[in-house]
Amino acid sequence: MSVTNLDALFRPTSVAVIGASNKPRSPGSIVMRNLLSGRFLGPVMPVTATDEAVSGVLTYKDVDTLPITPDMAVICTPPSHTPDYIRKLGKRGTRAAIIIGPGFATLESEERGRLEYETHEAAKHYGMRLLGPNCMGLISPSAGLNASLAHTDAAQGRIAFVTQSDSLFTTVLDWAQGSGIGFSHFISLGDQLDVNFAAVLDYLGSDTMTRSILLYVESICDARSFMSAARASARNKPILVIKPGGNVPEYRPEQACALRQEDADSVYDVAFRRAGIVRVNSVDGLFDGARTLVRTQTLFSDGLAILANGRSVGLLAADACVSGGGVLAELAEDTRKALAGIRSSHRPGQNPVVLHFDADAQAYEQAIKALLHDPSVAAVLVLHVPFAEVPSEKIAEAVAHTVSQTKRVVLTSWLGTESDRASRQIFRQAGVPTFDTPDKAVSAYLHMVTYRRNQQLLMESPDSLPADFFPDTDKARTIVAQALAEKRYKLSEAEARGVLAAYGVPVVETRTCASAREAVQIAEELGFPVALKVRSPQVPQPFIVGGVMLDIETPEQLWEVAPSLVSRVHRHMPEAYIDGFVVQQMGRRPGAHELFVGAFIDPIFGPVVRFGHGGMAFKVIRDTAVALPPLNMSLARELISRTRIARLLSGAGPLPAADVDDICLTLIQVTQLMIDVPQITDLEINPLFADDKGVLALGAQIKVARTTQTGPERLAIRPYPKELEEAAALKDGSKVLLRPIRPEDAPAHFDFVKSLTADDLRLRFFGAPREFEFADMASFTQIDYDREMAFIATRQLQSGDSETLGVVRTSTKPDNSSAEYAIIVRGDMKGKGLGRLLLEKMIRYVKSRGTKVLEAQTLPENKAMIGLSQRLGFIVRTDYEDDIVEMKLTLNP
Known part of the structure; x- marks a missing residue:
């Protein structure tokens, strides 16, 4: 998310108030009073055609008559005038604006949509940033700025508060004043036409005046941007959030699958957890938590x-x-x-x-x-x-x-x-x-x-494809494509089992047939005992209408059971058309736990995996937890640990512990299926038997729909980009693997850092760095691939482990305008062309992302890096005053 021109919003040097007024209680009057009564040192310029002066300050008739171009404007006019004022301000060069007050909320939806579109397009054309509309404004005490409709000012402090709620804006401000709490920024987002949670988090994450960030969230618009910004900021400072829970209905867009309100809330809960954010339930808890986390060491x-x-x-x-x-x-x-x-x-x-x-x-x-x-x-x-x-x-x-x-x-x-x-x-x-x-x-x-547990989850970056897992993706896609071609949006039982089997989930062998005679033949081939189910397009759950019989031991018993099942179904549903039967091996596992594994598409956060207690009582017991994919083994275990049945899986009484690793693998397989086959919108495995022998699925329900999105695009968290791995050859012919860094590389990276000379480290870190410890490796190996990248060159040792030979990393600005790179190679690998291979790979990568500029700085004595950059087309310039060398390569003009 772009932070361009946000400095003009939070720390402007001059402010214009469009629609300033002397009318009591009007937005134009309140904003003028707040701006003038604060400690803001820059000029405040009221713009109005009706008054000669407002709050004792001479006014200007229009934007064109302003003596200087304001850094930021506060717009207090009716919504119909807003697009025009944004154009005039943008033409003058104003970089940010606050659209204040409830004006847009009073309009009919069609008129409101038209004006919002025109306003946004006008601001976008001139690169202006917009806060609002329908917001209370903002207060930045460190800048002496109170550009809000608040009834009081905020004290200066190190806490930033960001809210979607107008009422909470004033309530918390009043409460904090009585509690002696100060703020670096106090922000009302309103309808987030431009500036949203992601943009504000990006700005606050690097703001030196802010030590902790507090959020009041009602809904998230862009999950990917929010998660990326939150994960980046949460690495540097605590973030706490209040969000109304699952008891009060909230507005949510059209959903691909039906979600209960508590499901929607649990998705938010796990999203906050994965982003490293601490969720609290009260304003007291919000500020107590913020002060505690800032003042104390991490546990x-x-x-x-x-x-x-x-x-x-x-x-x-x-x-x-x-x-x-x-x-x-x-x-x-x-x-x-x-x-x-x-x-x-x-x-x-x-x-x-x-x-x-x-x-x-x-x-x-x-x-x-x-x-x-x-x-x-x-x-x-x-x-x-x-x-x-x-x-x-x-x-x-x-x-x-x-x-x-x-x-x-x-x-x-x-x-x-x-x-x-x-x-x-x-x-x-x-x-x-x-x-x-x-x-x-x-x-x-x-x-x-x-906070400690969420920080651990924050550092997890699972593969986009688990290691040693080779699903038959083509088979699964073919089954789904065939159903969609026939305009069917729910797979048959046989098709669903085929999809699961393609992804390595053990399933009970099942066959379909048209008559009782065929059912007997199939049962003899499968081996008794078997289960028999009626097939009917009108009967999605045969057991509800008596269309299932279990533990059939002989052919004679099956002959007797088949017609009685059909009679039962017709008694309950006379209109049902019977297609035939399903014959299934009995999957009984004495003492096995009945689990539920499912996945669905949240309209905001994309694919979500659900795990819990399964069986017939699944909806009654309601013991489930959710997680955002992709998963690895540790994230899958964490998901399981949040359910009550997790205690039983560890062994209860005479029963041995279940194979939790196999359950985790199933969860990973299901999430990978949702990534690889984006047409799947809903999946349920119930029951999934689990015991010390592993897991076994009796069947599944899978719903599908057409989509233009790829699987990874639907994810709220970008997975490890395995597709970026590539083999390369050095000058001496030896082979290395160039790939993105991952959390598991921490031990090898620690050995790599320890192998570097003091001079290598001095040139890399612009001075004598401190002694690195293993704990420091987390910041090097656990990265957000949406905004950072580090490619390492590795080589396999005879022991089977791999060693790190060199690394190039970039940090990209949130708006993707430029990326800064750094590169370092192990001493014994210099002169073999490894540095060039790494830097060329990084150039290809940032160019493919649409990044405009790749740049770096180094010390003048780093001749190797300067020479490599020149050979690859970088423009090199020496800043003699600061004694640094700047290197810049334009990639996408």
């Missing part, structure tokens, strides 16, 4: 230790922790021994750790130190209940001093109101997160747990 695990001077309050906090999905740390033996020496009213070494009600500062200090030294404790929650003669402030000072000496997370909650106000102030001054109640403290800890 290295989920283990929480609770320390309190009251057993009940400690147990309540522990219960809230476990209920919310947190983990109570299992204290080590050394920790137990250390705690045993501290005066306690509870069993020493238990978690929660309960001190005596009148425990002093020294007891708290000793207990905290013991807990912080425990390797299983990632965070400590310190609770204090006020008692007479107990020096709360002294204890707070001791806790704050102890916390200042550790990098681990410590949260506090001093219960009480007025009596412990001073203690909470001590924590705030020391930068220690403190909360009014234990529930809020536990909630903040759970936000941190969610």
Whole structure:
């Protein structure tokens, strides 16, 4: 998403107010008042034909009469005048505009659509950025800018708040003022005619004034852009979101398949999780979570230790922790021994750790130190209940001093109101997160747990095709194409099983026939026992009308059963036409779990895979979770872990654990099928038997439709681009593989970085870089392929592992106007043509993406890189003032 000219929106040097007015409560009057009462230092120029002056400032009759070209304009006129003003402003060179107020919302849909189209086209022609329409405007306190309809200003801070809701804009602003919370930016998006969540996230992700980003989301327009921008920003700073849940209906476009409201909400939930965003349920939680995540270190695990001077309050906090999905740390033996020496009213070494009600500062200090030294404790929650003669402030000072000496997370909650106000102030001054109640403290800890887990999911970049998986894609596509050619939009049972089999999903052998005689012959070939089902185009589920018989043991029994099944169906559905029968091997697996695996097309986020408890009670139990493809084994396991049946799959009573790897593989196969055959809109496997022997599908329902989209285009997250892998030969004839980097390359990349000389690193990083650790490899190997690319050259070792020989990487601007590259090759590989192979591959790639310019900077002594760039057609220019060399190649003028 383009961030072009967004600086003019959030940090303009001059502002024009189109439709400025002296009329009380009018948008033109409120905006003028807010702009002039703030700290904005640039000129504010009111434009109106009716008043000589507005708010004491002389007005201008039209845009053409303005003395200077405004950086940004706030348009407060009726919608019918908006396109014309946008053209005039664009012609003058204005770079951004806010279309403020509810004017567009009052129009009939046809008129509104026409005006929005004309407005957008006019702005697009001149490269102007538009915020709104139907928005409350924005406030950027660091720039002294209040270009909004707000009733008050926002204090300066490091939190950015972005909302789709007008009412929440004013409510949160009022609430934050009373809570002493400041903002870097406070933004109302309105109808997102141009500037949307993705554009704002891209801007805020690199904004030095913003340390955390808070969102209120009702709906997402462009899932791919949103996910890409959110994933990029979430790598740098915490993002938290509120979204109305699945209980209130929301507007959604026409859907390819019917979605319950809770399904739609669960898709948003998993999208936020994959983007590294923490979802919260209240405004309090939003800001508490933001402040906690900014002020504290990231958790290295989920283990929480609770320390309190009251057993009940400690147990309540522990219960809230476990209920919310947190983990109570299992204290080590050394920790137990250390705690045993501290005066306690509870069993020493238990978690929660309960001190005596009148425990002093020294007891708290000793207990905290013991807990912080425990390797299983990632965070400590310190609770204090006020008692007479107990020096709360002294204890707070001791806790704050102890916390200042550790990098681990410590949260506090001093219960009480007025009596412990001073203690909470001590924590705030020391930068220690403190909360009014234990529930809020536990909630903040759970936000941190969610953030940590989501950051792990954020780094997953699964293959577009799993390794060692070779489906018969042509067969699956042929079956689907045949159905569509016959204008059928639901595959037959046999066709559905054929599609599954083509993708390696084990299915029960099934055949169809026209008569009972043929059914007996087929049953004898398959082997008894068998199941017999009636076939009828009017009966999608034969078992509902008695058209199924299981465990048929003999030919004689089958002869008797066949006509009785037909009679049953006709009693329930006299109009049903019977095509024949389906004969199926009995797929009984004693003790096997009945699972559900499905996939559907969400109208916003594209293909979604669903997993859960299957069988006849699937719709009653409603134990399912969803995920966005593509999946790998770890993402598939994470999906399974979010269901209740996951506990049973690990083994229950005498039953052995199910083969979870085989279940994961099935999930991967189904998601790959949805990618490879985009005509599939809905797929259900129910039941999928799973036990220690693997999985077995009894059948499936598959719906199809015509589409012009390719499979990868439908995905909200771009998969690993396996199609970009290619073999190449060096000057000495040896072969290397050039391919995109992937998360699994972290160990080999760490060895590669360690092999580089200090001079190599100095030239690459413009100075002496710090010593790299393995943890740093995540930022190198886990990338968003929509906006970054890194090609590595690898060679296989005799051990079967591969080694990294060189890497070239680019970072592309969100608007794809330019990409900056960097390249480095291992010392023993220099002079063999590897650098040229890598850079040529990158040039081909960025050119194919439509990127206009590829550029780089290096130090003058990096003769190898400068010479290579010149040979490949780069324009090289030396900046003697900054002592750098700039290289630039125009790819797509």
